[in-house]
Amino acid sequence: MCECVLCSFVSLFLSCPHINTTQTLCFFFFSFAFFYYNARFLTSYIGYLSPSLMESLPMTTKYLSCKSASSSSSSAVLAKFNHFRVIGQVGFAPLRRRRSGRGCLRLRASVSGDTIGGSQDGPSAVEDETEKKGLILGTERDGSGSVIGFHLIPQSGEVEVSGVNDSFKDITTNSVEEAVDIEGEEKAQTRVTHNIVFVTAEAAPYSKTGGLGDVCGSLPIALAARGHRVMVVSPRYLNGTPADKNFASAVDLDCCIKIYCFEGVQEVGFFHEYRAGVDWVFVDHPSYHRPGNPYGDKHGAFGDNQFRFTLLGHAACEAPLVLPLGGFTYGEKCLFLVNDWHASLVPVLLAGKYRPYGVYKDARSILVIHNLSHQGVEPAVTYKNLGLPPEWYEAVEWVFPTWARAHALDTGQAVNLLKGAIVTADRLLTVSQGYAWEITTVEGGYGLHGLLSSRKSVLNGITNGIDVAEWDPSSDEHIACNYSVENLRDKVQCKIDLQKELGLPIRPDCPMIGFIGRLDYQKGIDLIRLAMPEIMEDDVQFVMLGSGNPQYEDWMRETESVYKDKFRGWVGFNVPISHKITAGCDILLMPSRFEPCGLNQLYAMRYGTVPVVHDTGGLKDTVKNFNPYAQEGSGDGTGWAFSPLTKESMLVALKNAALTYRDHKSSWEGLMKRGMQRNCTWENAAIQYEQVFEWACFDPPYVN
Numbered sequence: 197m198c199e200c201v202l203c204s205f206v207s208l209f210l211s212c213p214h215i216n217t218t219q220t221l222c223f224f225f226f227s228f229a230f231f232y233y234n235a236r237f238l239t240s241y242i243g244y245l246s247p248s249l250m251e252s253l254p255m256t257t258k259y260l261s262c263k264s265a266s267s268s269s270s271s272a273v274l275a276k277f278n279h280f281r282v283i284g285q286v287g288f289a290p291l292r293r294r295r296s297g298r299g300c301l302r303l304r305a306s307v308s309g310d311t312i313g314g315s316q317d318g319p320s321a322v323e324d325e326t327e328k329k330g331l332i333l334g335t336e337r338d339g340s341g342s343v344i345g346f347h348l349i350p351q352s353g354e355v356e357v358s359g360v361n362d363s364f365k366d367i368t369t370n371s372v373e374e375a376v377d378i379e380g381e382e383k384a385q386t387r388v389t390h391n392i393v394f395v396t397a398e399a400a401p402y403s404k405t406g407g408l409g410d411v412c413g414s415l416p417i418a419l420a421a422r423g424h425r426v427m428v429v430s431p432r433y434l435n436g437t438p439a440d441k442n443f444a445s446a447v448d449l450d451c452c453i454k455i456y457c458f459e460g461v462q463e464v465g466f467f468h469e470y471r472a473g474v475d476w477v478f479v480d481h482p483s484y485h486r487p488g489n490p491y492g493d494k495h496g497a498f499g500d501n502q503f504r505f506t507l508l509g510h511a512a513c514e515a516p517l518v519l520p521l522g523g524f525t526y527g528e529k530c531l532f533l534v535n536d537w538h539a540s541l542v543p544v545l546l547a548g549k550y551r552p553y554g555v556y557k558d559a560r561s562i563l564v565i566h567n568l569s570h571q572g573v574e575p576a577v578t579y580k581n582l583g584l585p586p587e588w589y590e591a592v593e594w595v596f597p598t599w600a601r602a603h604a605l606d607t608g609q610a611v612n613l614l615k616g617a618i619v620t621a622d623r624l625l626t627v628s629q630g631y632a633w634e635i636t637t638v639e640g641g642y643g644l645h646g647l648l649s650s651r652k653s654v655l656n657g658i659t660n661g662i663d664v665a666e667w668d669p670s671s672d673e674h675i676a677c678n679y680s681v682e683n684l685r686d687k688v689q690c691k692i693d694l695q696k697e698l699g700l701p702i703r704p705d706c707p708m709i710g711f712i713g714r715l716d717y718q719k720g721i722d723l724i725r726l727a728m729p730e731i732m733e734d735d736v737q738f739v740m741l742g743s744g745n746p747q748y749e750d751w752m753r754e755t756e757s758v759y760k761d762k763f764r765g766w767v768g769f770n771v772p773i774s775h776k777i778t779a780g781c782d783i784l785l786m787p788s789r790f791e792p793c794g795l796n797q798l799y800a801m802r803y804g805t806v807p808v809v810h811d812t813g814g815l816k817d818t819v820k821n822f823n824p825y826a827q828e829g830s831g832d833g834t835g836w837a838f839s840p841l842t843k844e845s846m847l848v849a850l851k852n853a854a855l856t857y858r859d860h861k862s863s864w865e866g867l868m869k870r871g872m873q874r875n876c877t878w879e880n881a882a883i884q885y886e887q888v889f890e891w892a893c894f895d896p897p898y899v900n
């Protein structure tokens with residue numbers, strides 16, 4: 197209906213004898229703008245109304261992209277006007293490709309066709325005009341992001357922008373015209389790119405103690421590859437070990453800022469490395485230079501972590517304003533992705549420190565919860581240290597229930613940084629849908645379930661992806677023999693190599709069980725300990741890699757001396773060994789008490805190692821229980837997900853896995869193959885993050 201009206205309107209307009217070329221151009225620009233913005237509004241609104249749409253996001257969507265003719269210079273012009281750069285929008289994008297299709301694209305095709313007298317295949321007058329002149333069309337916006345006009349901008353190479361380094365060039369040439377193939381139909385896709393600022397305590401390969409490092413090392417790259425301008429702000433940890441060289445390529449930006457907190461002034465610097473399309477920014481301060489890991493050393497957590505991560509929060513808020521990365525700052529209109537409590541001060545600062553002065557009015561913040569059990573809780577008297585105005589105390593105020601107080605005079609008053617982010621961030625995300633629900637329950641909410649439930653309408657879960665280049669059995673440099681789903685037989689060479697390395701009897705047919713992870717209550721390590729004597733009764737080998745609670749480290753050493761021919765415990769943090777275990781084992785055990793997503797089961801499946809997991813959180817979402825009778829007897833599922841979390845049910849699952857491994861070879865092969873063929877790329881997750889960005893930007897800031 198709409199299109200008929202449009203076509204008639206276009207025909208009428210073009211049949212008018214007094215219309216010249218310039219007027220024709222103007223007509224098209226404004227018509228396209230009108231339809232584009234209406235379509236975008238509707239899309240956003242539908243998304244806003246249905247957060248549950250996340251569950252049906254188009255995972256099978258195939259994005260076809262081509263480098264457009266948009267140049268550094270042209271995008272520089274665009275960036276000047278809109279920090280949320282629009283790429284590939286019909287009518288404004290470089291008019292290079294034509295397709296037949298529906299929706300916006302058909303709108304353009306029909307207009308082009310009319311322009312040239314009905315043919316949809318020949319070049320349109322608009323295209324001719326713009327391409328001849330080497331021009332593409334850009335939008336101009338006002339301060340609120342609304343389009344107020346259009347301008348012609350030169351194509352690639354025509355204008356040199358001085359002082360633009362590779363970082364910016366790469367970003368600007370990333371303006372792409374997107375085509376989305378949904379259900380066999382080619383559709384034009386309007387995609388908005390953002391200036392994204394990740395704030396995180398760790399980012400691999402620079403720093404990593406667990407899954408947070410993996411995610412913040414990979415997701416920014418996946419988003420940058422999709423055209424966003426992405427910065428990751430994280431501390432520059434130096435601990436006097438070879439790990440310090442991870443920061444060797446980062447250069448000092450020679451930009452010091454003063455941070456007013458902890459009743460004094462702190463000076464922090466910034467280091468920068470542009471890698472894989474991402475601006476990696478490292479906050480430099482003496483408190484990040486000490487032995488140990490990012491959070492503590494052998495004596496436990498550092499006592500000044502609140503101070504160290506307060507600095508991170510403040511520095512991350514300043515970075516987009518003051519760092520001319522690639523010659524241009526990110527500016528105020530950015531999207532902060534703040535990860536866990538260490539970065540949770542950021543949304544509170546945006547609301548309490550910046551917006552009252554008109555800064556960051558158009559920014560948005562998304563809190564990504566990787567682990568709710570750590571919340572950054574400190575005594576209430578420390579509030580004055582955070583660098584927030586006094587009237588913002590309530591945002592981070594936290595009162596412990598009576599039963600959790602130390603003594604009769606304890607009022608339970610505290611500050612809770614994660615809580616501060618929950619009540620001020622524009623949207624909330626967790627790393628799986630299962631966990632997004634669990635944290636709204638009394639059992640999984642760690643005291644925050646009430647608040648989280650109250651923000652349910654902006655709470656979503658997106659399952660983590662994995663770095664499929666780093667975790668690829670067909671090219672992994674850490675393992676003895678590469679293999680793939682077409683060549684599964686060579687996997688056993690990895691087992692033999694692992695047995696040799698660990699000094700275990702070389703027994704290729706013996707089921708080998710592995711565990712990798714922090715030795716922590718969360719990971720159900722107590723259950724493994726409890727069940728170990730019974731596990732060892734079976735004809736299996738067991739290898740554990742982990743560090744953390746010294747009590748469990750000692751237990752691993754003792755167990756090794758009791759079961760010399762069957763058990764090995766590797767105490768420490770060792771990435772190459774984690775790859776060897778993932779490839780060499782047949783079964784990976786993860787009896788996590790709770791698991792927001794879990795990465796090791798994803799790595800295991802990719803390596804044909806069958807996971808046996810507790811049916812919770814992200815483990816429940818990603819491991820499909822084995823059903824030998826499904827698919828007309830050929831079986832279904834990728835592992836075992838046991839419940840409840842008891843020694844007995846874990847032992848049953850392990851026994852079933854070992855039995856299937858020994859006696860049902862073809863079923864086992866099916867389990868391996870289905871796991872290896874799962875799609876677990878970061879691109880999948882990045883597409884879902886983009887949907888959440890859109891919802892975040894559609895609403896006004898949650899706290900003004």
Ligand SMILES: Nc1ncnc2c1ncn2[C@@H]1O[C@H](COP(=O)(O)OP(=O)(O)O[C@H]2O[C@H](CO)[C@@H](O)[C@H](O)[C@H]2O)[C@@H](O)[C@H]1O
Binds near residue numbers: 712
């Ligand atoms: N001793 C060791 N040596 C070498 N490598 C080791 C190791 N111990 C752990 N690792 C590695 O650290 C990562 C741990 O990943 P998890 O998802 O289990 O993380 P974690 O519980 O830290 O993270 C939190 O954040 C992540 C990311 O969102 C969520 O998946 C997870 O559920 C949540 O608890 C894996 O890459 C693993 O191989």
